[in-house]
Amino acid sequence: MDDQQFRQLLNCFALSWDGYRKVRKGVKKRVRRHMQQLGCRTMQAYLSALNQNKEARQHCEYLLTVSISRFFRVQDFWQALENKILPTIIKENRHRVKVWSAGCACGEEVYSLKILWDMLGGRFQRLPELEIWATDMNPAYLNKARTGIYPRSSLKEIPEALRKIYFRPQAKGRFYAVCDPLKKQVVWRVHNLFFDPPGRDFQLVFLRNSLLTYYQDELKEPAFQKVLDSLAQGGFLIIGSHEKIPPGARGLLLFGHHPYIFQKEA
Template sequence: MGSLFSKSATLRKNVRISDEEFVQLRDFIYEKSGIFVDAKRKYLFESRFSKRLGELRLTSFAEYITYLKCDRGEELKQLFELVTTNETSFCRDMKQLEAFRDNVLREKLDEQRKAGRLELNIWSAGCSSGEEPYTLAILLLEMLRMEISRWKITITAVDLSSRMIERAKAGVYGEYAFKTTPDAIRRRYFTQVAEGWKIRPEVQRLVQFRQMNLNDPLATKRIPRSQIVFCRNVIIYFDETMKRRVVQYFYDNLLPGGYLMVGHSESLHKISQTFKPLFYAGAIAYKKEE
């Protein structure tokens, strides 16, 4: 999941939202997704939601809120699309990825080899349209090379948006997705097609995608226990209560000695004391101690 409301909607005649309606809709979104929208972004509700109200032939936000509360789930999917904007690319934040590869990933692969268990589970939480989990799969292919055929690797990639999950499963990307990607990586792991560039099968089979709400504790329990959790540029859109809740889900999912990786602008300093922070050039990794 990328930045929340990072781009204005196309100019249109907006339906006005009152302060009371804003609070009701904001609280509904928080209850369902854990995403907290600051009052300073009230005007973005008007620009983002006005088109949807028109499609539903609704004339006010009060009508829309009533519609949401009576809906059986389909409109909730539309709501999730409206409150998230997905900004991502392959090989994003390369310094952090290199630190992760050279320290965390190498350590975990060596541990599994020594234990005689050639298995690795990674949970990519807030995977957007798939660039991050596919990048992790490419890192593993680059590191393991021919040895990868002996490994059982599962990257479980989840996102709030069902539309993003479908895009990720399709695995076809335009030029913008490669703005931070070395040309050699694109040539090696993608095939050019009419619509853009399609991820190769050897990368795709390492990743399993599913739509999931991080505010659903039962859903988080269905994720396989992991050696590594990646959740970058997601928790910054939660309030403190939700941040602590989600980080606890990650802690519970991780196997002893596992690692949580968050975005370079994110920190667990005031959220959780249960992880041990490890500092590398370009990255902080949070370790669940034995």
């Protein structure tokens, strides 16, 4: 499959070439295998099979998702979260804090937050109840997230002292399992960002490296608006460090000097 044929496939799902350029090798490999399984020798034949077969189309859509993530991805952000954002949210929401991790992949971002939250327990007399909605369109990723077992490479940004507290080594240290208490109070749900959010009034929404990276512009704006609507007034929205919010988006203020942290206007 050459790049032109791959672009044809991306276009069929309104996915963006820019988002896939760096990861296309691995994605193409998965798609090629699917083409073979369906007996399609050309992209034309594959596209027409996807048009006629809903299940095959759905499977292809899953194959096109990219789950690359790791614990505490972008250290600067997690420091801002620990030192500024979470303390602000906690002071203003004494009873309950609602968080949505949209496009959570295999849960690395969610468990990173749970670790920070647990650590904040030592700084605050009493923490509010934490309710996390962790959603992704790919159910296979959510199953991995529920299991909570990760290759060592996903943990490379976690200091050893923390790794010892929150993870158990498996298979001679090639994999690590998150400890059971971190798994509590997380609702893992299949959800597509083009549909209504799983809740409202979230104080914190993670929308990192999903909608804004992998989709073509015309799809981004309406889905982004739905995400904005789910934020509480004064709530925080986090996007990927290389992403930009759609030009039509209103009602967001940049938070501090981080170009990927926003606060919804009160």
